[in-house]
Amino acid sequence: MLFTYHALDKDGHEREGTVEALSMDVAVSTLQRRNLIVSSIEPAEKKSILSIDLGSFKSVSNKEIVILSRQIATLFQAQVSALRVFRLLAAEVENKYLSQVMTEVADDLQGGMPISKAMGRHPKAFSPFYVNMIRSGEESGKLSETFGYLADYLDRTYEVMSKAQNAFIYPAFVIGIFFVVMILMLTMVIPNITSILISSGQKIPIYTQVVISLSNFLIHYGIYFAVAMVIAGFAFFRAMQTPKGQLFFDSIKLQIPFLGALYLKLYLSRIADNFSTMLASGVAVVEMIDTTSQIVGSRTFEEILKQAGEEVKAGSSISDSLSKHEEIPGIMIAMIRVGEETGELGTILDTLAKFYRREVSTTIDTLVDLIEPMMIVLLGLGVGSLLASVLVPIYNLAGAIN
Numbered sequence: 001m002l003f004t005y006h007a008l009d010k011d012g013h014e015r016e017g018t019v020e021a022l023s024m025d026v027a028v029s030t031l032q033r034r035n036l037i038v039s040s041i042e043p044a045e046k047k048s049i050l051s052i053d054l055g056s057f058k059s060v061s062n063k064e065i066v067i068l069s070r071q072i073a074t075l076f077q078a079q080v081s082a083l084r085v086f087r088l089l090a091a092e093v094e095n096k097y098l099s100q101v102m103t104e105v106a107d108d109l110q111g112g113m114p115i116s117k118a119m120g121r122h123p124k125a126f127s128p129f130y131v132n133m134i135r136s137g138e139e140s141g142k143l144s145e146t147f148g149y150l151a152d153y154l155d156r157t158y159e160v161m162s163k164a165q166n167a168f169i170y171p172a173f174v175i176g177i178f179f180v181v182m183i184l185m186l187t188m189v190i191p192n193i194t195s196i197l198i199s200s201g202q203k204i205p206i207y208t209q210v211v212i213s214l215s216n217f218l219i220h221y222g223i224y225f226a227v228a229m230v231i232a233g234f235a236f237f238r239a240m241q242t243p244k245g246q247l248f249f250d251s252i253k254l255q256i257p258f259l260g261a262l263y264l265k266l267y268l269s270r271i272a273d274n275f276s277t278m279l280a281s282g283v284a285v286v287e288m289i290d291t292t293s294q295i296v297g298s299r300t301f302e303e304i305l306k307q308a309g310e311e312v313k314a315g316s317s318i319s320d321s322l323s324k325h326e327e328i329p330g331i332m333i334a335m336i337r338v339g340e341e342t343g344e345l346g347t348i349l350d351t352l353a354k355f356y357r358r359e360v361s362t363t364i365d366t367l368v369d370l371i372e373p374m375m376i377v378l379l380g381l382g383v384g385s386l387l388a389s390v391l392v393p394i395y396n397l398a399g400a401i402n
Helices: 024-033 062-077 082-092 096-110 115-120 128-140 143-200 206-240 243-255 259-280 285-295 299-313 318-322 330-342 345-401
Strands: 002-008 014-020 037-043
Touching (some): 024 037, 062 143, 082 096, 096 115, 128 143, 128 259, 206 345, 243 299, 259 285, 259 345, 318 330
C-alpha cells in the first residue's frame, strides 16, 4: 500500500514523498529508520483530485540519465559509499524532480533497501532495463562497470533517437507552414477574387470551381471541421493506448514504404544493443529477453520477444525462437546462431548493434536527402495550382475586356 508523508529530517528540513508499506504503522517505522520525524501521513488513494502529486507530470530526459550514470560510475570507482553518492548527486542535479528522486533513493538506501529496488520505485526516471542492469551489477559486484555500461548504452540510444527525430522536424515545420498559408489564402484571399469572377459573368473553369468550393467550405464549416479533426485525433490517440491499437499501428508503421525499413532497423538496433549490453553485465538470457521486450518501443517486437522468451525458458535457443518470426532478418538469426555455437554471443550482438546503428544513420541521411527536393516539388505544385486556378480566369477576363 502506498502512503504519502510530510516529515522533518535531522537538520530540520521539510521532506515529503511516498513510501510503500503493508500498513500505516509499518510506513511510519520505515520513515523513522530513515531518521525522519513524521508530521503527517495518509494513504495515497485518499488524496483528492486537486492534490495530485505534480511529480506525475514531470520527467527526466535521456541526456540527464546519461550524465547521472557517468557521475555515479565515477564516484563508485573513487570508492565513495552508495549512500554518499546519491546524497551528493541529489544536491547537484538541476532537475528538481530528479533531485527529489535521488533523495528518496538515498533515503531508501539508508533504510537498508538495495540500490536496484530503490531505483525501481521510480519508473519515470529509471526504466526496467536500467533497474535490471543495476540488479545484475549488485549480484556480480561490478556496480561501477555497470553504470559505465549504462551510460555508454544510453548515449548510443540518445544519439540514434535524436538523429531520427531531428530528421522529421524540418519537414513537419515546412508542411505545417504550408497548410497555414493555404488556409489563410483560401479563407482571406480567394473569397475576394471569387467575388470579382462571379460579378464578371465569365464562365468559371472546373478547377477554379473546386478551389472556390473548398474556400466556401472552410469559411462556413471550417470551425466544425476543426472540431471534428480534434475529436478524431483524440479518439485515435486513445485507440493507440490500447494493446490492440498499438499492435495495429506498429504493424502499419513497418509496412510504410521506406519509413518501414527505417523503423525495422531502429528496432533491430535497439534489440541487439540491449542484448549486448545486458549480456556484458551478466544478466541471464531469459531476463535479458523479457526486459528488452518491455523497452523495445514496438508492440509488434514486444510480442515477438515475449514469445521468444517463453520458448527459451522451455529450452529453445535464442536463434531458433527468433527464426519463427518473419520480422527478424535471416542475417541476424544466422549471426546469433554462430554466436551461440562459438560462445561469442556478446561479441556477435555488439557487431550487430553497430551494423544496425550504421544502417539507421545511413537510412536517415538518405531520407533527408530525398525529403527536401520532394517537399520543394510538392509545395511548389500545391501553391502553383492554387494560384493558377484563380489567376488564369482573371487573365482571361482581362484579355476579354481589352
